Amino acid sequence: MQHIVPPHEIEFWFELGSNYSYLSALRIEHLAQRAGVAVRWQPFLLGPIFASFGWSTSPFVLQPQKGAYVWDDMRRQCAKYAFPWQRPSVFPRSAILATRVALHGARAPWIGDFVKAIMRANFARDEDISSEEKVIEALRELALPAMAIVAACQSAASKPRLREQTERAKELGVFGAPSFFVGDQLFWGNDRLDDALALASSTRLRSTSGA
């Protein structure tokens, strides 16, 4: 599927339970602003993507050696970026309601703050982000109409949106998180955020993809 992101934009495909998405969620706004690039937040669920590969859960759980490594790596990466870090006692944590809220607010000015609030709860304070209470708490701390937003996201009309969004991720070839789209190119992993932003802000992309 051909997918072309407009010049000076980056699509940030992330999952709230993904530890490497946490690193990118905390980095992307500042870096994108500096690069003159707009961020399009694209929350989705990794579970159905992994299931399509025949995996019952995260590869960090299915492969014990890689899993053990990942927590060392996260500790070092968070130290490098000076981000708070606490290894979640439950991994991967499900966050379906929070993801529905993020999808609902993906173009709202509060999207970045909401995503960071949920991710800090998971990865800096080891809190249960699957609960309705946690989502309401995060929205209230942003002075948002929490009950109205949660009700909208729990409506029958709203529920298929997340399924469609995750289906779209699959069709676009997204196989992990975080993933970034710039122009017609996919970048995978927090380690590629800088390269993706460099391309998004480059003259080359502007001239080839038009405007």
Next chain:
Amino acid sequence: MQHIVPPHEIEFWFELGSNYSYLSALRIEHLAQRAGVAVRWQPFLLGPIFASFGWSTSPFVLQPQKGAYVWDDMRRQCAKYAFPWQRPSVFPRSAILATRVALHGARAPWIGDFVKAIMRANFARDEDISSEEKVIEALRELALPAMAIVAACQSAASKPRLREQTERAKELGVFGAPSFFVGDQLFWGNDRLDDALALASSTRLRSTSGA
């Protein structure tokens, strides 16, 4: 298994058929020299490691989405580093004799040049690195006694060494390539080479692991 690499050293665990090992093989000598760190070359085979996870080949072959991504990523990474790149028509390429020679010469002054010659043949010129001819050619271009080295590596006494080396990688928790050990810590992937070298050259490591 506790494994402690001496201060100011980095162990570079690589496989000659691994494309991300290629990036590190071309980068490590210059970066390590600048950091004041000695490189210990540790060639091994990924196949038996992958087999221990129940995989018949590289995850880049087993997962088509990731595989498609990896070749885009390699093209961009090589462009970024200004390294020559041609996608191998056979992947992953077996290079057992070349790996035996690399293990044989791991402490020799020619190890870096030999590894780079084999990897450039595979990843810059799409040549068959499994053949004895290719190994002999690479050794001769380095003005080395090619026939004697190859004969030594094909002797019955030499063959168990590579099996033991790969077994050691497994025991150390190596699950992919390239991997780096610094002090008592494992780093995985070309994207972690800079972090690994920063730790290897740091005062912190020197003071904690003694000398």
